[in-house]
Amino acid sequence: xxxxxxxxxxxxxxxxxxxxxxxxxxxxxxxxxxxxxxxxxxxxxxxxxxxxxxxxxxxxxxxxxxxxxxxxxxxxxxxxxxxxxxxxxxxxxxxxxxxxxxxxxxxxxxxxxxxxxxxxxxxxxxxxxxxxxxxxxxxxxxxxxxxxxxxxxxxxxxxxxxxxxxxxxxxxxxxxxxxxxxxxxxxxxxxxxxxxxxxxxxxxxxxxxxxxxxxxxxxxxxxxxxxxxxxxxxxxxxxxxxxxxxxxxxxxxxxxxxxxxxxxxxxxxxxxxxxxxxxxxxxxxxxxxxxxxxxxxxxxxxxxxxxxxxxxxxxxxxxxxxxxxxxxxxxxxxxxxxxxxxxxxxxxxxxxxxxxxxxxxxxxxxxxxxxxxxxxxxxxxxxxxxxxxxxxxxxxxxxxxxxxxxxxxxxxxxxxxxxxxxxxxxxxxxxxxxxxxxxxxxxxxxxxxxxxxxxxxxxxxxxxxxxxxxxxxxxxxxxxxxxxxxxxxxxxxxxxxxxxxxxxxxxxxxxxxxxxxxxxxxxxxxxxxxxxxxxxxxxxxxxxxxxxx
Amino acid sequence: xxxxxxxxxxxxxxxxxxxxxxxxxxxxxxxxxxxxxxxxxxxxxxxxxxxxxxxxxxxxxxxxxxxxxxxxxxxxxxxxx
Numbered sequence: 001x002x003x004x005x006x007x008x009x010x011x012x013x014x015x016x017x018x019x020x021x022x023x024x025x026x027x028x029x030x031x032x033x034x035x036x037x038x039x040x041x042x043x044x045x046x047x048x049x050x051x052x053x054x055x056x057x058x059x060x061x062x063x064x065x066x067x068x069x070x071x072x073x074x075x076x077x078x079x080x081x082x083x084x085x086x087x088x089x090x091x092x093x094x095x096x097x098x099x100x101x102x103x104x105x106x107x108x109x110x111x112x113x114x115x116x117x118x119x120x121x122x123x124x125x126x127x128x129x130x131x132x133x134x135x136x137x138x139x140x141x142x143x144x145x146x147x148x149x150x151x152x153x154x155x156x157x158x159x160x161x162x163x164x165x166x167x168x169x170x171x172x173x174x175x176x177x178x179x180x181x182x183x184x185x186x187x188x189x190x191x192x193x194x195x196x197x198x199x200x201x202x203x204x205x206x207x208x209x210x211x212x213x214x215x216x217x218x219x220x221x222x223x224x225x226x227x228x229x230x231x232x233x234x235x236x237x238x239x240x241x242x243x244x245x246x247x248x249x250x251x252x253x254x255x256x257x258x259x260x261x262x263x264x265x266x267x268x269x270x271x272x273x274x275x276x277x278x279x280x281x282x283x284x285x286x287x288x289x290x291x292x293x294x295x296x297x298x299x300x301x302x303x304x305x306x307x308x309x310x311x312x313x314x315x316x317x318x319x320x321x322x323x324x325x326x327x328x329x330x331x332x333x334x335x336x337x338x339x340x341x342x343x344x345x346x347x348x349x350x351x352x353x354x355x356x357x358x359x360x361x362x363x364x365x366x367x368x369x370x371x372x373x374x375x376x377x378x379x380x381x382x383x384x385x386x387x388x389x390x391x392x393x394x395x396x397x398x399x400x401x402x403x404x405x406x407x408x409x410x411x412x413x414x415x416x417x418x419x420x421x422x423x424x425x426x427x428x429x430x431x432x433x434x435x436x437x438x439x440x441x442x443x444x445x446x447x448x449x450x451x452x453x454x455x456x457x458x459x460x461x462x463x464x465x466x467x468x469x470x471x472x473x474x475x476x477x478x479x480x481x482x483x484x485x486x487x488x489x490x491x492x493x494x495x496x497x498x499x500x501x502x503x504x505x506x507x508x509x510x511x512x513x514x515x516x517x518x519x520x521x522x523x524x525x526x527x528x529x530x531x532x533x534x535x536x537x538x539x540x541x542x543x544x545x546x547x548x549x
Numbered sequence: 550x551x552x553x554x555x556x557x558x559x560x561x562x563x564x565x566x567x568x569x570x571x572x573x574x575x576x577x578x579x580x581x582x583x584x585x586x587x588x589x590x591x592x593x594x595x596x597x598x599x600x601x602x603x604x605x606x607x608x609x610x611x612x613x614x615x616x617x618x619x620x621x622x623x624x625x626x627x628x629x630x
Contacts, residue, residue, distance in 0.1 A: 422553040429560060436567050442575040458590045484593055495596035502596070506603045510610065517610055520617030 082108040088353060102350055457485040 082088045086098030088108065460482040464475040510517070535541045 418550050419552045420550070421556055425553060425557055425560065429556070432564065432567055436570050436572060439573045439575045446575070458586060458593055460586050460590060482587075482590060484590055487593065491593070494594070495599070499596045499599035502599050502603055506606070513610075517614050518617070520614050520619075520621050 085353060103353055108353065457483075457488045457491075459483045459485060 082091065084098070084105065084107070085100050085103035088103075089095070089097040089100055459480060462479045462481045464479055465477050467475045469475065515521075532544055533541050534544055
């Protein structure tokens with residue numbers, strides 16, 4: 001029972017609260033004011049964040065972090081930075097090739113160990129295709145033989161040769177079309193005299209008279225004769241392009257003018273073509289005025305007999321890359337049985353460049369560089385959300401307010417629909433009632449007819465003309481039986497006097513019955529209330545009537 | 550819905566009773582023409598309007614007491630106190 005009472009009380013309180021909410025507009029406005037203050041605070045926070053982002057505070061902060069990380073990596077000496085592919089080529093020894101074709105723009109940061117590995121790879125590539133890998137000086141069979149060390153020809157070694165061979169005269173531009181029979185590769189030449197290198201014996205041979213042969217030394221090092229050289233592969237040949245950057249002045253004269261020091265390395269090349277052994281030397285095979293290093297790199301490179309250890313080496317490179325800071329996530333994976341080699345030196349360099357660009361270190365740096373944008377996007381999303389928050393809260397509040405205001409009407413509609421009488425049933429009852437008790441209206445009409453004539457003093461006539469005489473006697477016309485018109489002069493005063501007493505009596509009775517009327521108590525209840533029960537203390541009770549006052 | 554159900558329930562009992570009541574028609578025309586004029590003459594000495602007003606008020610007070618008594622009954626039936 002107590003639970004039921006509590007439920008009823010709670011339901012009653014809830015109903016009163018809901019109904020009261022619709023009449024408490026000032027308090028609703030107070031709630032709206034509180035929510036509005038919250039919206040203002042949120043808007044201020046959003047504005048602050050907006051200013052922080054738009055003023056560059058966040059991006060500047062993350063940019064500074066990014067730069068500091070990069071500076072720290074570069075200052076540590078463990079990182080090599082290639083801002084552009086041109087820097088990459090400059091690192092490889094080709095500073096003029098600042099815009100190599102087919103290279104994606106970007107920035108590469110790799111560890112110093114990886115850079116060292118890259119150099120080793122290129123050296124290996126060159127050595128594998130012609131250069132000597134042995135550290136020992138090459139034994140020269142003739143007096144014109146020159147030693148090579150590890151693919152690099154040191155000037156100091158050249159100095160050990162007859163310096164007269166450095167003298168030259170005449171045209172010195174040549175591309176070798178020398179007899180290349182298996183193990184022999186044209187080295188370089190001059191005026192019909194040339195030097196060959198025998199791969200099997202690892203020796204160089206100079207043809208022609210020593211006094212007339214001039215060895216053309218080529219390098220990117222400074223020379224008095226402005227000589228440059230480029231190298232590349234053509235077929236299975238490693239070729240060298242000799243270029244005179246001072247060609248317009250005629251034949252450069254390199255004799256005794258090489259200025260490279262002992263510690264400098266002169267990259268030396270082999271020139272060869274698949275020609276007959278007895279083929280004559282063709283001078284001026286390529287117009288080097290228009291021939292560049294990049295042109296050679298575009299030539300197709302199809303190893304006729306891939307070295308047996310290439311797979312092992314490449315796999316080692318990849319394993320090293322995975323173990324180190326190279327992240328080779330492209331087509332080349334360690335352990336693959338078949339590996340598609342690039343078909344040119346340029347292809348190898350492009351592969352290396354892409355691999356370097358995918359190093360974890362570069363990715364980390366790139367992620368750091370992307371941080372400002374990421375933070376900005378994140379903050380902008382928050383700002384957008386905060387910017388929409390006032391509208392969302394306002395809409396929510398308005399919806400809530402509308403729902404609360406509509407609730408009483410909905411309750412009223414529900415109550416009305418629950419307690420409304422069916423019109424069809426009401427019409428049926430009304431028709432039946434009117435049909436059975438239509439005489440009530442007749443009496444009412446009759447009574448109204450009686451009272452409506454009250455103001456006029458009644459005069460009762462006897463209509464003698466309506467009498468019927470058996471003998472044709474005329475009783476006369478209408479005669480007055482009762483005429484109360486004499487009372488009309490007194491009726492108003494007498495009615496007022498009687499009405500006064502009637503109203504006084506009525507009001508006195510109402511006054512006496514006021515308590516019963518308010519309490520809705522009738523005569524029977526009042527009589528019951530007048531009965532009281534009196535006990536004598538010994539278990540006997542008696543009923544007495546309360547004395548009326 | 551609730552009221553309709555309750556009234557319909559009561560009507561199911563009241564309708565057969567009402568059906569048994571004959572249709573009564575009271576025609577006062579005859580009274581008006583003969584006897585009524587003497588009744589009017591007697592009532593002419595009384596303030597009929599005052600009588601009608603007081604009787605209307607008495608009837609209204611009775612209806613008020615009935616309504617209050619009905620609300621008292623509902624209140625007494627609630628298991629609150």
